[in-house]
Amino acid sequence: MDKEDKIRIIREQKWINYSDAVDIIKELNDLKSYPKSSRMPNILLVGDSNNGKTALIEKFISLNPATFSEENSEMECSVVAVQAPPEPDERRFYNSILEKLLAPYKISEKLDARQMRVKNLLKKLDVKILIIDEIHHVLAGAPTKQRKFLNVLKFLSNELKISLICAGTKDAFNAIQTDPQLSNRFSPRVLKRWGFNNEYKRLLLSFESKLPLKEPSHFIEDGFAQKILALSEGLIGEISKVIELSAIYAIENNFEKVTPDMLDKIRYVPPSDRKKVIYKL
Template identity: 40%
Template sequence: MDDLTHLQPTVRNWLELTDEERIFEMKRDLWIGYPQAIKILGQMEDLLKHPRISRMPNLLIVGKTNSGKSQILERFKSLHPASDNLGGEAISVPVLYVEAPTMPDEKRFYIEILDELFAKYSFSDSAAKLFVNVREKFERVGVRMLLIDELNNLVTGSMAKQRHFLTVLKYLSNQLQIPLVCAGTEEAVRALQTDPQLSNRFVPVTLPRWSMDADYRRFLASWEKILPLRLPSGLSEKALAHEILSKSGGTTGEVVTLLKKAASYAIASKRERIDMHAIEHCDYIGPGGSKPRLIEV
């Protein structure tokens, strides 16, 4: 029998699948915790337990594109799922996730929220009426935290629209008295800083690029345990870890994409391990659609 100690016990069962099925399973959203993500999730747990006050504290997760911001929001949502709440009048939705509209538009934002709650409304409703609808639905289903992804979308509008949307966030926080956890790029930080009253309510926490440190190599070692390959790859070994870091540019999302592409290649080519050859010959295209820059380590 093959030595499969490099894999988690549950992943070993995947080796009984066909090559196509193994590749399919790897395309699912798989979660590996790492120190900064675990720290942020802990901060979000603290906010969820925070008593209602007139000036609720909020959180802004900041990072470059594909740095893992959305995955953290989705992870937290999965840890606090909606339930049928059979003993109550309505379902329970402790944590609600929405994406900021592609333009900073108040009505579209409320509609995004109502759509997530499968609530009825009319497109002709005024923003004020839509907000009343949002507030009533939040109270009915018990929303205790609102997650807003892609907050940097607000910079696609004029300065006047940006300021109005920031006012909407402030009003939402004041009226609902629940914490807002937003995610966005540095553009979102700069936009928030134009409103001092709002910016000092949002604690920024960053998701930096990986570097060749122990945390990064542990992250790779954890991923090796859930990639269904028959042979160990030694992802955390210095040379291979450095190559993955350089080729991906160092953001969490790009590292994971490269690992999945290389693992798929390893399965399809019958090599069954990720090595330099797999990294070089898989169909991974780095950030920007060109060869990624080398980064200092």
């Protein structure tokens, strides 16, 4: 395997199992079989930017692909995921769902008709869970628009008796809290930053096991592990990036392992220092 192949493998997105993610994915899977009721359970997935929310959602979606039912010769799609529009906008939200389901739509179509078509399509596909990522975008609009958008979520959940999974930064909690009825239906699940403990060391072992290097790097040695944690500020996406850059540095310089001193040589700026770099220009 040449250097280019090794670097490509390192850069490929990989799923790393860890206990919180396994527990949350199990909980999400359980929602699929929840009996239909007038008050379906919903989950609000909250965490800092680049701390694994979107990766977790993508993993859950990959475990629940659309299928073809031979019984009724129709497609079934138990999970549908979309991203909240940059500001609370009903039309754009419905468009996102239609695009995700490869359903055509006309720009001139009236909002009521589009809403009805989305509802009927989700019902036909037997959707059990609707995921809305980046839900904190709701706060980008005026209070009136926020209320209208959240009413759309309530409408779909009530009409179809499906569970909602909303994900976002800490502002996502504030976004949902603007509607008391909706906030009471959501159970928050927080993805915390990583700390220096055995779970973190297991995470490092998982990352190291996927590197195409011949020699062990020993990420879990205390000094090495603490240095990675400090640089990444405990964010799993940043931990991944630090390891990626250091492994690529090793390969480009003909090493078969990553060493602690390489962390000082990679082009990496910790999240909290990135604004400072711009302000110094």
